[in-house]
Amino acid sequence: xxxxxxxxxxxxxxxxxxxxxxxxxxxxxxxxxxxxxxxxxxxxxxxxxxxxxxxxxxxxxxxxxxxxxxxxxxxxxxxxxxxxxxxxxxxxxxxxxxxxxxxxxxxxxxxxxxxxxxxxxxxxxxxxxxxxxxxxxxxxxxxxxxxxxxxxxxxxxxxxxxxxxxxxxxxxxxxxxxxxxxxxxxxxxxxxxxxxxxxxxxxxxxxxxxxxxxxxxxxxxxxxxxxxxxxxxxxxxxxxxxxxxxxxxxxxxxxxxxxxxxxxx
Amino acid sequence: xxxxxxxxxxxxxxxxxxxxxxxxxxxxxxxxxxxxxxxxxxxxxxxxxxxxxxxxxxxxxxxxxxxxxxxxxxxxxxxxxxxxxxxxxxxxxxxxxxxxxxxxxxxxxxxxxxxxxxxxxxxxxxxxxxxxxxxxxxxxxxxxxxxxxxxxxxxxxxxxxxxxxxxxxxxxxxxxxxxxxxxxxxxxxxxxxxxxxxxxxxxxxxxxxxxxxxxxxxxxxxxxxxxxxxxxxxxxxxxxxxxxxxxxxxxxxxxxxxxxxxxxxxxxxxxxxx
Numbered sequence: 415x416x417x418x419x420x421x422x423x424x425x426x427x428x429x430x431x432x433x434x435x436x437x438x439x440x441x442x443x444x445x446x447x448x449x450x451x452x453x454x455x456x457x458x459x460x461x462x463x464x465x466x467x468x469x470x471x472x473x474x475x476x477x478x479x480x481x482x483x484x485x486x487x488x489x490x491x492x493x494x495x496x497x498x499x500x501x502x503x504x505x506x507x508x509x510x511x512x513x514x515x516x517x518x519x520x521x522x523x524x525x526x527x528x529x530x531x532x533x534x535x536x537x538x539x540x541x542x543x544x545x546x547x548x549x550x551x552x553x554x555x556x557x558x559x560x561x562x563x564x565x566x567x568x569x570x571x572x573x574x575x576x577x578x579x580x581x582x583x584x585x586x587x588x589x590x591x592x593x594x595x596x597x598x599x600x601x602x603x604x605x606x607x608x609x610x611x612x613x614x615x616x617x618x619x620x621x622x623x624x625x626x627x628x629x630x631x632x633x634x635x636x637x638x639x640x641x642x643x644x645x646x647x648x649x650x651x652x653x654x655x656x657x658x659x660x661x662x663x664x665x666x667x668x669x670x671x672x673x674x675x676x677x678x679x
Numbered sequence: 680x681x682x683x684x685x686x687x688x689x690x691x692x693x694x695x696x697x698x699x700x701x702x703x704x705x706x707x708x709x710x711x712x713x714x715x716x717x718x719x720x721x722x723x724x725x726x727x728x729x730x731x732x733x734x735x736x737x738x739x740x741x742x743x744x745x746x747x748x749x750x751x752x753x754x755x756x757x758x759x760x761x762x763x764x765x766x767x768x769x770x771x772x773x774x775x776x777x778x779x780x781x782x783x784x785x786x787x788x789x790x791x792x793x794x795x796x797x798x799x800x801x802x803x804x805x806x807x808x809x810x811x812x813x814x815x816x817x818x819x820x821x822x823x824x825x826x827x828x829x830x831x832x833x834x835x836x837x838x839x840x841x842x843x844x845x846x847x848x849x850x851x852x853x854x855x856x857x858x859x860x861x862x863x864x865x866x867x868x869x870x871x872x873x874x875x876x877x878x879x880x881x882x883x884x885x886x887x888x889x890x891x892x893x894x895x896x897x898x899x900x901x902x903x904x905x906x907x908x909x910x911x912x913x914x915x916x917x918x919x920x921x922x923x924x925x926x927x928x929x930x931x932x933x934x935x936x937x938x939x940x941x942x943x944x945x946x947x948x949x950x951x952x953x
Contacts, residue, residue, distance in 0.1 A: 467841050487847040498839035504713065505889060505898050506838060514835045517846045548893060564842070 417478065418443050418572055418604050419464060424472035426459055433459045434470060437629045441606065443571070446598045448619040449608045455626040457608045458495060458576055465492060465574065477571075488517045491565035495576040495608075497557045508552065508560045509545040512536055515567035535567040536560070538593065554581040562590070566597075572604045573597070579611065591615050684918050692812055693804040693871075693924070697910035699815035700868045701880060701928075703822050705906030707861050708885040709898055713837040715767065717885075719756060719858060721878035722771035723865040726752040728782030728874055730866070731799045736789040741799060742811060742866055749862040752778060757858055761851065802873030802925025804914060815867050822860060826899075829853070834895055871910070872925035880906065883932040887939040891946075905935045 417440050424437035434456045441447055449457050463470035466481055474481040477489065512532045513524065536542040539559045544552055549560065558581050565573060573594070579587045595618040597603040609615050622638040624631040631638060684690060704720075711717045730745025737744070752774050759770035786796060798806070826833070836843040836850045843850050861881070868877045888902035913928030920927075 462841070465841075465845050467844055485847060487845060490845060492842060492845045494839075494841060498842065503889065504838055505892050505895050506834070507894065510834075510895070511838070514831070514838065514842065514846070 417441070418445070418476070419606075420473075420475040421464065422473040424460070424463060424470050424474065426456070426463055426468060426470040432627060434463065434625075435628050437472070437625070439623065439629060439632045441572075441604060443604055444598070444602045444620075446594075446605045446618055446620045447607065447623050448612065448615060448621070449606060449623045449625060450610070450612060451625040451630070457625050460625055461574055461576055461606065461608065465490070488568040489571045491515070491568065491570035491573045493558075493561055493565045493573070493575045493578050495578075495580070497554060497561065497581075503548070503550045506549055507546050508541060508549050509533075509536065511549050511560055512563045512567050515564035517568060531567055531569075532563075535563040538566055539563040540589065555583055555586050558582060559586065559590070562593075570603065572606070575605065575607045577608050577610065579609075579614075587614065591618060594618065680919070681915075684915060689805045690914065690918065692807050692809065693914055694911060696807040696812040696815045696867075697804050697871045697914060697928070698907045699812070699819045700864065700871050701884070701906035701910045702903045703815070703819045703864045704868055704877075704880040705884040705888075705902040706822050706826060706899060707857065707864055708881040708906075709888070709902050710833060710837055710857055711861065711881060712885045712889070714854070714857075716858070717882045718768060718771050718878065719753070720861060720865055720881035722756060722775035722778070723749050723753055723862055724869065724874050724877035725775040725782075726778030727799075727866060727869050727877075729778050729785065731796060731869075731874070732782045732785035732789065735796060736785055742814075742870070745866045745869070746863060749866055750859055753858045753862040754855070757855060799869055800874050801923050802869070802871055802876065804871045804924045804928075807870050811867065811870065818860070818863055818867060822864075825856070825860075833857075872928055873923075876925050876929050879929045879932060883929070883936055884909070887932070887936045890936075890939040890943040905932065905939075909935060 419441040420439070422438045424434055425432070426434040437460060449460070451457050459468055459470075462468040464474050464476075464481075466474075476484045477486065479486075509529075509532050512535055513528065515535070516528055516531065533542060533545070536545060539562045541556065541559045541563055544556060544560060549557060552560065558578065562578065565575075575594075579590055582590055591614060594605055594607070594615075598605050598618065607615065607619075612619075616635070619635055621634055622631060623629070624638075685694075708717065708720075711719060726749050727745045730748035731741040733739075733748070734741040734744035756767075756770045756774050759765045759773065760767050765773075832843070832848045832853060835846065836848055836853050840850050864881075865877050868880055872880055884902045884906035885898065887905050888898045892898040892901055909928050909931040912931040914924050916922070916931065917924040917927040
């Protein structure tokens with residue numbers, strides 16, 4: 415599998431206060447990475463840095479190209495933590511919002527091919543019925559699904575999602591994570607997802623990244639659950655995450671080979 | 680009366696230049712309001728005072744003298760917000776206060792206020808020259824050209840700046856160009872409505888349009904309609920009642936805003952009642 419995202423010695427500080435220190439990792443095509451860690455640990459800053467939204471020191475490569483030279487933004491889909499419209503009524507309908515996900519066109523015209531892509535993405539996220547509605551008039555959960563369609567419309571090879579499910583109800587959340595799982599399994603989409611809900615997404619995730627200013631852990635789910643070093647290093651949090659992975663769905667996400675399950679009977 | 684009003688050369692020049700400036704401000708204002716940068720016009724207009732004071736002191740053209748002063752100040756506002764992480768409204772407040780202070784000091788050194796300065800403070804649309812009219816036409820053409828060429832980039836960067844950056848849109852360049860063009864529009868507008876009221880021409884038409892529009896394109900053309908109609912209505916009222924044209928233009932704008940608000944309220948009530 416080829417490298418999709420690589421960082422080396424990534425550092426970032428707000429007002430001289432270090433937020434990220436010496437972060438180096440490589441995400442490979444098809445990985446589904448769950449990014450976890452405490453509040454203020456630098457998870458969102460890390461994602462913003464790799465996207466160039468925060469100016470971090472160190473090196474970042476996307477598909478083998480340095481971030482400053484990278485132009486193939488259509489390969490990346492991004493869904494932020496917060497909806498961009500909070501109070502003011504921005505005069506734009508849902509389908510226009512999704513259209514913003516396409517790159518390379520600047521004028522005001524919309525091609526039929528583009529509209530087809532927009533409707534495909536909206537169908538994927540079950541938001542086609544909101545196409546003509548003013549974005550601001552939709553509920554926060556509906557807005558979030560429209561924004562996911564915006565992230566998907568360019569058929570990205572990588573999806574970057576920052577706690578995307580916080581505003582969703584239980585049904586929408588399940589549909590949301592099923593869709594991400596399907597994209598990862600069937601289309602090989604690489605996913606980087608910040609989450610606190612390790613139980614719900616645990617069955618899909620292939621790797622964990624634990625960030626607490628530094629990169630504390632980056633490896634497979636199996637390594638995370640069974641590594642005594644991880645348990646020692648992360649203490650209560652690791653145990654909580656492992657318990658969450660095991661108990662949330664009433665079955666072990668690691669299958670029959672899980673030593674934890676064997677140990678606990 | 681209307682034909683008599685339109686027969687005067689100075690009225691024709693005023694209407695032409697006023698319409699062009701109002702249309703420019705109305706378009707720029709939509710982006711400034713949605714980017715929460717609307718008070719930048721206020722800050723820049725105060726900086727105009729420095730440009731005008733220097734021009735009156737050196738007997739040069741206030742318009743030509745104000746353009747570089749306001750452009751530099753607008754870049755100063757951008758730098759303060761980007762490099763020094765100062766909130767946008769605070770940066771505008773700092774530059775605005777600096778503009779007024781320097782302007783007042785220069786005015787005092789030059790021997791105090793005179794009628795020329797007062798006409799710039801409160802506007803004197805009927806003294807607009809043909810050269811200034813041509814400059815207004817060039818400004819509007821540039822704005823329309825950029826709007827058609829970069830419509831999506833502009834809308835996207837207004838709606839969600841971080842996401843726009845991940846689409847490869849040079850958002851900071853877009854913002855810099857927007858602010859620089861606004862600087863020129865502000866300088867050309869101070870003869871129309873006066874230094875004190877320029878920001879109203881940038882803010883009120885877009886806000887009125889936002890109340891009665893469902894799409895971004897509607898906001899743009901309705902904002903232009905409100906802005907241009909207010910110039911025509913304001914100049915006509917000032918001609919009939921012999922009152923300052925700048926104030927009359929803004930009062931007409933405020934009437935449009937009140938009308939748009941009532942229309943939006945009724946529309947909302949009807950929609951909820953269905």
